[in-house]
Amino acid sequence: MVEKTPWLDLLTYTLLILGIAIVGFPIFYTFVAATLPLEEVARIPMPLIPGDQLLVNLKTAWIKGNLATQMWNSFIMAAGITVGKISVSMLAAYAIVYFDFRFRKIAFVSVFCTLMLPVEVRILPTYEVTANVFGPIQRILEAFQVDTLIRFFTGNRFKISIELSLLDSYTGLILPLVASATATFLFRQFFLTIPEELCEAAKIDGASPMKFFTKILLPLSKTNIAALIVIDFVYGWNQYLWPLLITTNPKMMTAVIGLKRLIPQMDDLPTWNVALAGALIVMMPPVMVVLFMQRWFVKGLVDAEK
């Protein structure tokens, strides 16, 4: 640093170690609890030295919590949201930045305003739409009295009824979370920094718009895409409210929600070792993604939210 301050340096490292301990202790404790047999974990206070039951507990949690199915569901959901979010918002940003069309401004503003509508503020109506995605169309048809109109012209009794429920399906888990204002902004911001000459050159060479997109924009966006993969995978994996609402079938439940059933209740055996072993399993995939892609993660977080 600027000057020699041995005392302050000591304080710095002390506070850092303390900070790391505060941040890491709950997880360390979880790990220790997950390695102990039931008698040990129920002892007060619980020992702080790891035991040898880790594999047993992991296995019990895996079977008891039906984690094989749930982890797979979580993975499909997280991967689907990641791929969906990135492709949908990249295409939209491309249209907004590189094309002049009538509804450009409206398209941009309407994407922007979704920032103000997180799923938590529209729980019930979103559930209703998901229960029947064609509900809105149905209601519009009813409002315009299309039935009566057709009856008037054809003379037949006529009733239009379309229904498609996305409850308990991967589509239902993924689709409503695929729109993303932040990702669209990130790509828009990035496309604006790309030199004009690239597009001009591509046009002179006779490249079609889609060719320009796949051959030039896509390779240039690699780091942005990597950053968004980390952020969106973690986001998708850790979703709670939405899967809780729309999955009733245990076969469609995601891992983070399923964990709740492993928590011992008041009158149960205190099988906290199993519950916390389950927690360790479920937190592993996103933690791995963040650890291995830390550089992109930090970039993604800082860029996407500003």
Place this chain on the structure above:
Amino acid sequence: MLKRSYFSSTYLPYLLILPQTLVILTFFYWPATQALFQSFLLSDPFGVKTQFVWLDNFTRLFSNQLYWKSIGITFFFSFSTALLSIATGLLVAAMANRALHAKAIIRTLLVWPYAIAPAISGIVWLFLFHPSFGVIAFSVMRWFGIHWNPVLDGADALFLVIIASAWKQISYNFVFFIAGLQSIPKSLIEAAAIDGASPLRRFRVITLPLLSPTLFFLMVMNVVYAFFETFGIIHTVTQGGPGGATMTMVYKVYKDGFVGLDLGSSAAQSVVLMIVIVVLTALQFKYVEKKVQYTG
């Protein structure tokens, strides 16, 4: 903004923007308008009969003591969570920024909890504070003689969810503070050091004011997080109890609408939350303008 050189096509831009538009119309705007619409309706739980009641749902909501209690709890919860986790994040980031050794490891160790789901954070802290098995509950009992029981005591339960929520958010704040600290020019700090300002004074007079945009941004983001994303923590840890002591506004929307099937009231509460988030977003964008001035 549009590029100077752009493509012209009559159909392609519409095609490109179609997927995004379909998703936001179906799953964002339609439900939001439905919520607005339903907040003026009164219907029985089976949705057989509905009638238009103007602002009745809102007057009923705001004359309800429980809703005011929930508002109070939400604000207390959000600001405590935000302050606690911002303060910790700032302290750790300032220290990590000073550290010269083991930089990469320190950062990794502080960053990775970001990946942990709020619900899992809830489970972990529930165990740490468990009245019979939790080590923290045990230590508190032994050292301070306080009986800790989040299952029965409302204040204890609220404290527990605040800790669990704030802990999960430390990494997030840390990342932004580190980014903010690194963008402060070293020359400013050095000049102040030459003028004889102590490290603490330099931090207070130079670093903190230059960090104020980050600070403000994080305040808004943390409050948004505490309002909306802590649902998982509350659902796993307390389910809004005991006696409604941790019933935040979002949890109440879920509970009244989904469990209690009071559609009108739930919709009215959704509208109130929309207003809250519109205000928060507006605040956040004021910050963005400020930030542009700082970085020139």
